[in-house]
Amino acid sequence: MPLYTAITEHGCVSDETKARLAAEITRIHASVMNVPKNFVRVVFLSYPQKSGFTAGEAAPTAALNCVLRSGHTVEEKADLLKQLWSAFQEMTGIATDQLVISLQEIPPSNAMEMGKIMQAVSHE
Numbered sequence: 001m002p003l004y005t006a007i008t009e010h011g012c013v014s015d016e017t018k019a020r021l022a023a024e025i026t027r028i029h030a031s032v033m034n035v036p037k038n039f040v041r042v043v044f045l046s047y048p049q050k051s052g053f054t055a056g057e058a059a060p061t062a063a064l065n066c067v068l069r070s071g072h073t074v075e076e077k078a079d080l081l082k083q084l085w086s087a088f089q090e091m092t093g094i095a096t097d098q099l100v101i102s103l104q105e106i107p108p109s110n111a112m113e114m115g116k117i118m119q120a121v122s123h124e
Contacts, residue, residue: 001113002029002068003041006088009060010046013092018044024087025064032080033072039113054098062094063101070105071121077103 004025006018013021022042030037052061064084072080084101088094108118 001039001108001111001118002033002035002066004029004043004064004066006042006044007063007065008044008046008092008094009049009052009062011049012046012060012062012094013044017091021088021091024091025084028080028083028087029066032076032083033068059098060094061098061100062088062092063099064088065102065104067104067106069108069111069118069121071108072105 006013006021022044025042026037026040029035029040050058052059054061066084081101081103085099088101089096089099108120111118
């Protein structure tokens with residue numbers, strides 16, 4: 001169910017880096033959130049050069065957004081964010097002031113995976 005959307009300026013991230021980053025995002029999420037790897041989806045989107053802005057100025061801004069089931073602990077989410085930040089920055093070279101990462105939680109009942117309504121997060 002976790003759906004990651006990575007948004008970067010066109011040409012900023014190579015196809016090889018996208019593949020490596022998708023594998024690392026999947027590994028991190030599966031490990032931290034204790035879910036099967038086949039639940040993790042990663043999609044890369046790009047925008048035209050000179051179409052990104054930070055503080056009102058043209059910049060190669062990047063975003064990594066994740067929609068996931070609510071119910072994970074604050075500690076799990078903080079660990080996830082820190083690991084994702086490190087991996088994304090290390091693999092892409094995006095400057096600290098040009099990267100934003102966010103988690104958007106939705107109730108499990110608002111999502112389906114493999115044809116089934118999602119179950120609540122288990123901490124066992």
